[in-house]
Amino acid sequence: MLRKKRNKSQAALEFLTTYGWAFLIIIIMISVLAYFGVLSPSKLLPNRCNFGPEFPCLSYQISATGSTFKLRLRNGLAEPINIESISLATEGAAAYTGCTPSGFSIPFTSWRAGNTTDFVWTGCTGGGLVAGDKGKVLITIRYYPMLSGSAYANEVKGEVFSSVV
Numbered sequence: 001m002l003r004k005k006r007n008k009s010q011a012a013l014e015f016l017t018t019y020g021w022a023f024l025i026i027i028i029m030i031s032v033l034a035y036f037g038v039l040s041p042s043k044l045l046p047n048r049c050n051f052g053p054e055f056p057c058l059s060y061q062i063s064a065t066g067s068t069f070k071l072r073l074r075n076g077l078a079e080p081i082n083i084e085s086i087s088l089a090t091e092g093a094a095a096y097t098g099c100t101p102s103g104f105s106i107p108f109t110s111w112r113a114g115n116t117t118d119f120v121w122t123g124c125t126g127g128g129l130v131a132g133d134k135g136k137v138l139i140t141i142r143y144y145p146m147l148s149g150s151a152y153a154n155e156v157k158g159e160v161f162s163s164v165v
Helices: 002-035
Strands: 048-050 057-063 068-074 081-090 100-102 108-111 116-122 134-145 154-163
Antiparallel strands (some): 048 154, 057 068, 068 116, 134 154
16 A cells, blocks of 8 residues: 555656646746747837827837937817927836927927928937837827917827837
8 A cells, every 4th residue: 555655656746847847948938038039029019109189190210329209290180279398208217308309399389280290309318219129209299279379278198109210
């Protein structure tokens, strides 16, 4: 009877050891894939530019080498607007600072309905954006309809998730 019990114990130990080795090999394989970036979800996600229907996003570019951020938007509202402010940020711990408008000024006045405008910021630093990786820039636009006045200001938040060039 003692011999029969020892055989069951040995079988259980061999069973657990075999599955332990298999589990260890799977963990090592997943670690290697993650180390080389194969399992990086940001590389698998497509580029996107999300705003409300107020400002359809037509084109965008995040540049780490030129320290620029470009955004082409269309005024999708039915009336002309004035933009009080546009702020840029990133999700990273480092702040996205030093961005100065190039080719436009804030406040941006008399943006007619249906018109397309290129917004370009230069001198952008920080934000943890590295060339070759994907980065996310968060944009907040504060505007008001020209006919209503600044007492009726609205705010639209959008994001650009794209490969950094």
